[in-house]
Amino acid sequence: MLGLRMPARDYDAIVVGASFGGLAVARQLRGHVLLLDRNEIGAVQTSACGTPLWVCEALGVTDSVLQVHESLSIRTPGRTVRYDLSAVPFCTFDYRAFCEGLLAQCRVRFLRTSVTGIQEGAVVTGEGRFTAPVIVDCSGWRRALTGGAEVPPGRRHHSFGLETHTSLQAEGLTFVLDRRLIPQGLGWIFPVGKGSLVGLGSYVGRSKLKPALERLLQDHGISASAYHGTYFPNRLLRPTVGRLFAVGDAAGQCLPLTAEGIRPALYFGGECGRVVQRILDGAVSLEAGLDAYRRVVARYRRPYRTLQLAQWIAAHTPTRWFALVTQLAATRPFLPRWWPRYGWFGRPERSGMPAAT
Ligand SMILES: Cc1cc2nc3c(=O)[nH]c(=O)nc-3n(C[C@H](O)[C@H](O)[C@H](O)COP(=O)(O)OP(=O)(O)OC[C@H]3O[C@@H](n4cnc5c(N)ncnc54)[C@H](O)[C@@H]3O)c2cc1C
Numbered sequence: 001m002l003g004l005r006m007p008a009r010d011y012d013a014i015v016v017g018a019s020f021g022g023l024a025v026a027r028q029l030r031g032h033v034l035l036l037d038r039n040e041i042g043a044v045q046t047s048a049c050g051t052p053l054w055v056c057e058a059l060g061v062t063d064s065v066l067q068v069h070e071s072l073s074i075r076t077p078g079r080t081v082r083y084d085l086s087a088v089p090f091c092t093f094d095y096r097a098f099c100e101g102l103l104a105q106c107r108v109r110f111l112r113t114s115v116t117g118i119q120e121g122a123v124v125t126g127e128g129r130f131t132a133p134v135i136v137d138c139s140g141w142r143r144a145l146t147g148g149a150e151v152p153p154g155r156r157h158h159s160f161g162l163e164t165h166t167s168l169q170a171e172g173l174t175f176v177l178d179r180r181l182i183p184q185g186l187g188w189i190f191p192v193g194k195g196s197l198v199g200l201g202s203y204v205g206r207s208k209l210k211p212a213l214e215r216l217l218q219d220h221g222i223s224a225s226a227y228h229g230t231y232f233p234n235r236l237l238r239p240t241v242g243r244l245f246a247v248g249d250a251a252g253q254c255l256p257l258t259a260e261g262i263r264p265a266l267y268f269g270g271e272c273g274r275v276v277q278r279i280l281d282g283a284v285s286l287e288a289g290l291d292a293y294r295r296v297v298a299r300y301r302r303p304y305r306t307l308q309l310a311q312w313i314a315a316h317t318p319t320r321w322f323a324l325v326t327q328l329a330a331t332r333p334f335l336p337r338w339w340p341r342y343g344w345f346g347r348p349e350r351s352g353m354p355a356a357t
Pocket of ligand 1: 016017018019020021022036037038039044046047048049050051113114115116138139140141142144160161162163199228229230231232247248249250254259260261262263265
């Protein structure tokens with residue numbers, strides 16, 4: 001009876017989570033692919049949606065861009081440092097339009113349902129159990145399939161961010177470093193065309209940020225609309241668990257320090273998707289595919305460690321020292337050296353953010 005109501009169905013691949021990571025995987029896949037998410041695609045935004053402009057261009061979703069940014073300011077109590085980003089401009093984009101643009105490039109079956117785990121090789125959902133030879137977990141920090149009890153959210157492995165849309169018309173992207181506002185964290189103001197997203201992030205996973213965020217809003221004489229916030233990982237986790245692939249926040253791929261998680265989820269998602277397609281084509285075995293994806297991620301361990309160290313310094317040294325470092329980093333010859341290196345991470349020509357197949 002149970003089997004009739006919740007029949008096992010077979011797919012070539014199942015992708016859990018239809019946000020940045022999941023859509024980046026799915027757009028690489030041909031065949032009978034099931035994409036699962038508990039929400040409608042693009043309906044629940046958890047991010048300020050800031051990323052280099054070239055990302056939207058490379059993925060063919062420039063329609064989603066709300067505003068382009070050629071400067072970034074870092075504000076501390078004593079000074080404001082301005083970075084010229086024109087070598088690699090950033091943008092803020094509309095989450096729904098971005099996700100729908102990617103979905104339009106996918107040939108998959110999308111099903112809205114909650115995934116509760118994996119049992120005897122089958123993905124267990126509110127709509128029944130589904131089986132496939134290849135399964136990819138892109139469910140964000142909750143890691144619906146690969147998490148288990150390994151890394152519960154907490155201070156060691158997760159940051160927490162909370163933000164709200166406001167009417168503030170700001171110029172350029174701004175980060176705010178002020179211990180009185182948020183110890184071991186930072187604030188941001190991201191203009192999004194009409195108004196700005198204003199938020200706070202705690203590097204040590206403190207989630208009760210609303211009173212401090214309200215103080216930041218008061219400082220600017222603005223009020224909040226709805227709040228959204230969540231955890232995000234701040235160190236690499238395992239990219240494969242048993243026979244499962246993990247991408248994006250599910251694999252801890254959000255960059256430490258800058259909390260940029262969109263670009264890594266898209267980049268590693270594209271790489272994972274290409275590997276999975278090779279498995280589906282019979283060009284490599286599942287084991288070889290898992291190994292190939294692990295090797296792709298392993299190439300980035302050092303930069304992740306460097307950013308992790310920088311995050312630790314930002315969280316633990318006096319703000320005025322960190323302000324001096326940021327000031328130095330904004331000057332020549334430093335800025336033209338590090339900014340393009342950082343800004344081009346994941347660019348198609350260099351490291352292969354894959355185009356749709
Ligand atoms: C406040 C805030 C602001 C941020 N701003 C930026 C920014 O400006 N730029 C940037 O690069 N990064 C930013 N980040 C980080 C970035 O949002 C994440 O790193 C990024 O969203 C990770 O993408 P993902 O696809 O791995 O996971 P997610 O975007 O978290 O997507 C996971 C998907 O899985 C689905 N899901 C989860 N559990 C289940 C389940 N059990 N069953 C079915 N579906 C499930 C969810 O509904 C969701 O659609 C921000 C984070 C926060 C919290």
